[in-house]
Amino acid sequence: MVRxxxxxxxxxxxxxxxxxxxxxxxxxxxxxxxxYFRSYENQHPDIAWAAPGSNRRTEKAEGLxxxxxxxxxxxxxxxxxYPHGEGPVRVSYGQTxxxxxxxSGAEKYIRAFRQGYxxxxxxxxxxxxxxxxxxxxxxxxxxxxxxxxxxxxxDTVEEGAAIGKIIPQxxxxxxxxxxxxxxxxxxxxxxxxxxxxxDSEDTPLxxxxxxxVDSGAKVKFLVAVPWFEPGVVLNRRGFVTxxxxxxxGAVIPxxxxxxxxxxxxxxLVRGTRVFFKEIKGELMEDDKFIVTEGISxxxxxVEDAAKTKEGRIQIW
Numbered sequence: 001m002v003r004x005x006x007x008x009x010x011x012x013x014x015x016x017x018x019x020x021x022x023x024x025x026x027x028x029x030x031x032x033x034x035x036y037f038r039s040y041e042n043q044h045p046d047i048a049w050a051a052p053g054s055n056r057r058t059e060k061a062e063g064l065x066x067x068x069x070x071x072x073x074x075x076x077x078x079x080x081x082y083p084h085g086e087g088p089v090r091v092s093y094g095q096t097x098x099x100x101x102x103x104s105g106a107e108k109y110i111r112a113f114r115q116g117y118x119x120x121x122x123x124x125x126x127x128x129x130x131x132x133x134x135x136x137x138x139x140x141x142x143x144x145x146x147x148x149x150x151x152x153x154x155d156t157v158e159e160g161a162a163i164g165k166i167i168p169q170x171x172x173x174x175x176x177x178x179x180x181x182x183x184x185x186x187x188x189x190x191x192x193x194x195x196x197x198x199d200s201e202d203t204p205l206x207x208x209x210x211x212x213v214d215s216g217a218k219v220k221f222l223v224a225v226p227w228f229e230p231g232v233v234l235n236r237r238g239f240v241t242x243x244x245x246x247x248x249g250a251v252i253p254x255x256x257x258x259x260x261x262x263x264x265x266x267x268l269v270r271g272t273r274v275f276f277k278e279i280k281g282e283l284m285e286d287d288k289f290i291v292t293e294g295i296s297x298x299x300x301x302v303e304d305a306a307k308t309k310e311g312r313i314q315i316w
Contacts, residue, residue: 063177
């Protein structure tokens with residue numbers, strides 16, 4: 001018997017083989033291109049140069065703020081209104097800080113007896129918050145405080161009720177602070193000064209310490225803060241920020257640092273070769289890293305360490 005040759009079946013088989021061959025060839029080309037570009041990237045990495053720099057360290061001390069103040073009372077019963085807001089707001093001498101409208105519609109005005117900050121509320125510690133009382137009792141913990149309870153426009157008040165207070169300006173804002181004996185700030189206290197800052201971005205001001213003494217596991221100190229922010233008057237308990245030191249070293253991008261086998265390091269460039277170099281340092285703001293040991297300012301490192309391996313490179 002003679003077998004009949006199926007032309008369509010043969011053509012279909014050849015077509016499948018043809019397309020499979022094309023797919024295989026394309027896959028090989030793609031793989032070859034990937035290998036080429038990976039090899040090219042390894043041999044032509046982006047380079048970063050370590051620059052000299054420093055990282056400022058800051059520390060906060062918790063404590064109590066002290067200031068002079070005078071409570072203002074309602075001259076009559078009625079509803080109270082604050083034409084310049086509930087504060088804290090800066091007011092000048094003679095400026096109207098509150099108005100009382102009685103049931104009959106009569107209006108009485110309360111004016112600032114001095115320039116300063118006005119806040120429409122009290123916290124109950126007025127007249128009792130004095131250095132002579134606080135300092136001897138302060139040991140290792142701070143007393144609890146309450147924020148100012150504010151009055152609002154339209155509140156009903158009785159005659160003689162507290163409707164706010166004036167914190168005269170200028171005056172020294174004092175701060176009684178507590179820090180641990182192992183704090184970096186304790187070294188400054190022994191030299192009778194602190195490098196105070198309004199915030200972590202501020203330029204530090206060298207401020208003299210009035211007194212500092214050991215108090216058990218803590219050190220307490222008294223300092224005159226060289227500024228008086230109005231928001232402080234809303235709560236007598238708070239913090240001051242001080243510069244505790246500076247870390248000097250070589251600054252590089254954070255991406256240049258990698259961990260290999262539990263060792264932190266960079267890929268250091270020497271001539272036409274790259275090799276792993278162990279470093280020590282710490283992370284900075286703006287995605288930078290300051291190196292204190294391992295490399296120096298002026299050294300070249302691979303910028304993207306995660307995609308790098310040791311070997312030869314071609315910089316140019």
